[in-house]
Amino acid sequence: xxxxxxxxxxxxxxxxxxxxxxxxxxxxxxxxxxxxxxxxxxxxxxxxxxxxxxxxxxxxxxxxxxxxxxxxxxxxxxxxxxxxxxxxxxxxxxxxxxxxxxxxxxxxxxxx
Amino acid sequence: xxxxxxxxxxxxxxxxxxxxxxxxxxxxxxxxxxxxxxxxxxxxxxxxxxxxxxxxxxxxxxxxxxxxxxxxxxxxxxxxxxxxxxxxxxxxxxxxxxxxxxxxxxxxxxxxx
Numbered sequence: 001x002x003x004x005x006x007x008x009x010x011x012x013x014x015x016x017x018x019x020x021x022x023x024x025x026x027x028x029x030x031x032x033x034x035x036x037x038x039x040x041x042x043x044x045x046x047x048x049x050x051x052x053x054x055x056x057x058x059x060x061x062x063x064x065x066x067x068x069x070x071x072x073x074x075x076x077x078x079x080x081x082x083x084x085x086x087x088x089x090x091x092x093x094x095x096x097x098x099x100x101x102x103x104x105x106x107x108x109x110x111x112x
Numbered sequence: 113x114x115x116x117x118x119x120x121x122x123x124x125x126x127x128x129x130x131x132x133x134x135x136x137x138x139x140x141x142x143x144x145x146x147x148x149x150x151x152x153x154x155x156x157x158x159x160x161x162x163x164x165x166x167x168x169x170x171x172x173x174x175x176x177x178x179x180x181x182x183x184x185x186x187x188x189x190x191x192x193x194x195x196x197x198x199x200x201x202x203x204x205x206x207x208x209x210x211x212x213x214x215x216x217x218x219x220x221x222x223x224x225x
Contacts, residue, residue, distance in 0.1 A: 099160055102155040
């Protein structure tokens with residue numbers, strides 16, 4: 001039972017263009033959402049998060065949008081850089097339930 | 113100065129053996145976790161400890177036993193290893209548990225042969 005879904009296993013974009021990574025969730029209890037970036041042979045590193053009381057959060061080139069009614073969030077990277085090439089995981093949690101529920105990840109490739 | 117470090121990075125062992133993976137965090141966090149990434153790339157929580165107390169045990173076989181000697185350490189001991197235990201195991205930590213990001217270690221790739 002996948003509560004967090006990333007339906008695109010991979011995405012390829014040109015350097016300088018926008019990358020849009022999508023994530024859907026089914027559990028309406030989730031109230032905090034995070035994006036992690038993972039390079040091969042490394043652990044996931046935190047990128048950006050958003051609380052369910054907001055619909056947008058920005059941090060430099062990274063913006064996360066949350067649409068609660070659609071149970072959908074997206075990560076925008078603009079402009080995309082080759083160093084952004086990695087697997088991006090969407091994750092969600094609620095309250096103090098002590099755990100993150102992850103999506104399966106999307107492999108982003110930014111071509112020079 | 114690694115924030116969350118786990119050892120070893122790679123572990124190859126035979127079925128039936130017992131092995132341990134160690135994790136240490138120097139962030140002063142009070143919550144630590146073990147996650148497993150299986151062959152299908154799903155990252156799933158196994159255990160969570162808050163202030164050395166077990167908070168979550170996600171239906172993990174009792175061959176897996178976490179041990180937290182203090183808030184900065186959470187080790188994972190696995191008895192009678194099986195082929196299906198082959199995976200990448202990630203340790204993580206966070207400050208508190210509400211609306212907070214977790215910091216992950218580099219992972220331990222366990223291969224059971």
